[in-house]
Structures are given as C-alpha cells and as structure tokens.
Amino acid sequence: MLEKFLKYHQELISQDFVDGILKRIEKAYQTRLLILGIMSFIGVAMAVFAVNSLMDNSWVLSIKPYLLESKNIVYLALLVLALFLTNLFVSDNHNQTI
Amino acid sequence: MQLSQRSDQELVALAISSSDHKAFTSIVERYQSLIRQFLRRLTAGDTAQADDLAQDTFFMAYQKLHTFKGTGSLKSWLHTIAYRLFLKHIQKHQMVELGENDPILISEPQSALEADLLAEKMMQRLSADERVVMTLFMAAEMSHSQIVEVTDIPLGTVKSHIQRAKVKLQQLVEKSQLVA
Numbered sequence: 001m002l003e004k005f006l007k008y009h010q011e012l013i014s015q016d017f018v019d020g021i022l023k024r025i026e027k028a029y030q031t032r033l034l035i036l037g038i039m040s041f042i043g044v045a046m047a048v049f050a051v052n053s054l055m056d057n058s059w060v061l062s063i064k065p066y067l068l069e070s071k072n073i074v075y076l077a078l079l080v081l082a083l084f085l086t087n088l089f090v091s092d093n094h095n096q097t098i
Numbered sequence: 099m100q101l102s103q104r105s106d107q108e109l110v111a112l113a114i115s116s117s118d119h120k121a122f123t124s125i126v127e128r129y130q131s132l133i134r135q136f137l138r139r140l141t142a143g144d145t146a147q148a149d150d151l152a153q154d155t156f157f158m159a160y161q162k163l164h165t166f167k168g169t170g171s172l173k174s175w176l177h178t179i180a181y182r183l184f185l186k187h188i189q190k191h192q193m194v195e196l197g198e199n200d201p202i203l204i205s206e207p208q209s210a211l212e213a214d215l216l217a218e219k220m221m222q223r224l225s226a227d228e229r230v231v232m233t234l235f236m237a238a239e240m241s242h243s244q245i246v247e248v249t250d251i252p253l254g255t256v257k258s259h260i261q262r263a264k265v266k267l268q269q270l271v272e273k274s275q276l277v278a
Binding site: 018 | 134232
C-alpha cells in the first residue's frame, strides 16, 4: 500500500534543467580563468618591477620619485586585490566542499 | 557507441578526461529525474527549492567528479551530495513539517502528477531523517546498506527510521480513509 503511494510516479526530464547546469559550469570556468589571468598578471608585473629595481640603469629609477609617493597605496591596492581574488577562489572551492 | 549507452563508470571517465561537456550532460540527463524527485520528497513538495538543490547537486558533482572513486555506484554518490546539500539547507531554513494531528486529505490520485504531489505532502508528516530513509528505501529502491552508504546513518537507526515512518504514514492513510 505505502509502496504504491511513495514510489516515483513521474519522469522529470527537462532540457532547461540540463542547460541551467551547463551554463553554471561554463560561468564558473570563465570566473576561474579570469582570476587566474589577473593573478598571473599581478605576479608577472611584480616580478618585472622587482628585477628592474635591482638594475642600475633601470626605468624604475626614472619613475622612482613619482612612485615613492604612491608606492604604499599601490602596494596596498595590489594586496587588497590579491586578497579579494584569493577569497573569491577559496570560497568557490569551499562551496564545493560538502 | 552512443553516450547514452555507456556505463556510468565510462561516462565519468570521459567527463573527467574530455574538455567538452557531452559526457557530463549524459550523466545529468540520466539522473536528473531521480535526483529531482528525491529532493522534492525531502523538501516535501517545495519544487522550486528542490530544483535549485538538484542544480547545486549536479554542479558540485561536476566540480568533484575526479574524487569519485567508483567503489560505490554513481547513483549513491549523487544521492549523497543531494542529501548533504539538503541538510545544509535545513540548517538555515525552516523545514515544512506537520504535527500528528494536522490533517492531510488523501484521495485516490488521478494522474502521476497528483500521485507525486500526494507523496510529497505525506512527507510533511515525517522528520528529515525519516524522509530520506523512506524515500531511498521505497522510491529509489535502495537496500539498507546502500542507504547507510548515502546517509552515513547507522544500519540499526536506518531500520528503526523506516519502521517508525511506516507506522506514521500507515496511520495517516488509515485516518484519511476514516475521514473519507
């Protein structure tokens, strides 16, 4: 008696449901690519800046007077951006950990 | 060989190794009905919430597909994810639950849709654990050991939940027949 009531009676098949999941997968993939791209850019930029700072005739020396004033702000902004992107990446992973 | 004819293990392997989503789409198509129905029963008929959780289930399955070891079945693994998402959901949101004396009108369903709606309504009488074991046992046709695998609830507790849920639902059906 209960078996008759409780068994699944319908076949729930919907292409919209499948498409919705595929869209989410694609969006998550694009977000990860974006984060990876920005982080790579920051990493490369910092590396170039660090290497140039060590050279005597570096272009960094010519912009150093301007840079010193805003240096801390730039570092802070980069740090905040990196933390934000890391947080985004980690929370994306955390949501998957059930 | 068409994707729809391949085994679960083959589809998982293909979904992990290939860059397109065709194999994973096949997995979703194969299990969407089971998982959506399962979550409709757990949410006792909140179809919108059930479908959201079902989407989350497949999305998470895609993200974690590489961790699927293949020791159990894909069906059990997907049900495990769905069940855990449901538990997480009810930690934040009130679950629809009816008291023993709250009436539910049970009449002979005229269609498959009505029959499912009635089953979902009957679930409102059960606790979350009773809903999950009862649905896995009666609707998803899982064995006790498979239910243990999905829910992590000890075997003895699974059996007692099923027994208690059967009594509750039997009383509900009998009461409604008396009313009728």
